[in-house]
């Protein structure tokens with residue numbers, strides 16, 4: 001009782017009045033201590049206050065504990081991208097209980113297979129299977145052993161194998177059987193090895209980047225309950241491989257060709273998507289087409305090529321050049337194999353002219369075309385450009401948003417004119433094949449995007465060059481796995497309107513607010529003792 005009584009506030013008089021009132025205060029104070037009145041009321045109020053504070057603390061603890069995310073049960077999946085130039089194995093993982101959410105699947109490992117793509121093993125198909133073994137072993141180290149059996153493993157082969165199949169169907173099947181045998185003998189759950197179509201390649205690339213950019217469903221937030229706040233824009237996908245290139249984007253226009261049309265229903269929304277895959281217009285096959293065009297510039301065993309840096313030289317042969325189905329019979333300059341040396345001249349304008357000659361823009365059987373008589377609707381929205389689009393722009397240091405089309409042209413032109421010895425000295429660690437081709441690739445990318453697809457100085461800013469998105473490579477593999485494991489639902493799964501973080505945050509905020517209001521009320525309604533006693 002004495003303890004409670006001593007808590008009373010004593011109002012001090014103003015400085016000038018102090019000497020008149022000191023005795024009075026002393027008297028009142030001693031009275032207050034000596035005879036506390038109505039202390040039972042204050043006691044009850046205080047006990048209630050303590051209970052109230054405890055209740056709020058309990059409320060916060062309950063909110064945090066009860067709504068705590070469950071311990072994660074991690075699932076794994078493996079996809080091998082058997083590209084024309086190389087094979088990569090990707091390991092993905094995701095929390096099992098969230099598998100229908102967007103953006104939860106993450107790439108945890110990329111293993112690059114030593115050597116060339118599987119189609120290069122056409123003379124010894126058995127070696128194709130052996131080539132991927134080291135990466136499959138790597139996946140066994142990354143994924144916990146008790147989950148190997150339930151981890152699906154897929155292999156998708158792209159344009160290199162499409163070309164091999166065009167050349168020799170039987171050999172292509174043998175190469176596929178070889179990689180299939182290798183994957184079957186792994187401890188993982190083998191789900192198939194097949195050549196995917198260009199249409200699938202474009203579609204899965206588009207799904208991958210939009211999934212990783214979280215463009216399909218917005219993070220749950222109170223604002224998303226209002227339709228005007230829901231992000232609906234997707235990003236188009238531009239993929240430049242070694243043997244084919246894909247363009248895929250949502251179009252509001254009528255898509256005039258069935259083979260270029262895709263309809264998706266993802267997370268409760270419908271998408272009308274245009275896609276096209278240009279076989280032979282990947283970077284390596286396009287270089288081959290350029291060399292074939294340039295063969296007329298061969299004198300005394302030397303081909304002077306404007307798309308290589310001055311001083312660059314490399315030996316090759318007509319049989320090597322003509323070994324692809326991309327080089328049609330009638331464009332063959334000679335049938336007898338001839339060895340010759342390529343020597344670079346680094347002439348941007350001549351290189352551009354050579355490259356532009358491989359795009360036929362004079363013929364279009366539809367209302368509008370890209371090139372080679374292929375229908376393409378008007379470009380729409382933003383685009384993510386990956387694979388060689390990114391490798392090349394990143395090397396030329398123009399992959400950032402601020403670079404204009406003019407900046408890129410200047411950078412490519414200046415790179416092409418640099419002597420090969422200087423280029424080599426500046427980048428000793430980059431593979432000679434990649435380094436020697438940046439001039440050609442830069443000019444080719446500009447021609448493909450400008451002359452081929454119709455980008456210009458205005459809409460260039462809509463293109464983002466993407467290597468990885470949130471740690472996962474931009475490419476078709478993730479979209480492929482998401483589709484085959486049914487991880488993208490057609491309809492939006494029911495979920496609480498607020499995420500765990502937002503929920504706990506709001507609980508804490510309102511509890512503290514409530515506590516604050518009660519405190520203010522208590523302080524406001526409580527009469528200071530000095531007033532009760534009429535001191536001032």
Ligand SMILES: O=P(O)(O)OP(=O)(O)OP(=O)(O)OC[C@H]1O[C@@H](n2cnc3c(O)ncnc32)[C@H](O)[C@@H]1O
Pocket residue numbers: 082083084085086117158159160240241242243244245282283284387388391392434
């Ligand atoms: O899709 P397909 O056509 O089957 O081919 P791919 O899958 O093998 O093609 P990539 O995207 O891996 O590579 C595209 C091209 O970029 C080249 N490339 C790969 N890595 C590179 C790098 O770091 N710098 C420059 N070029 C690179 C590669 O040799 C190819 O010519």
Ligand SMILES: [Ca+2]
Pocket residue numbers: 083084158240241242387
């Ligand atoms: Ca590829």
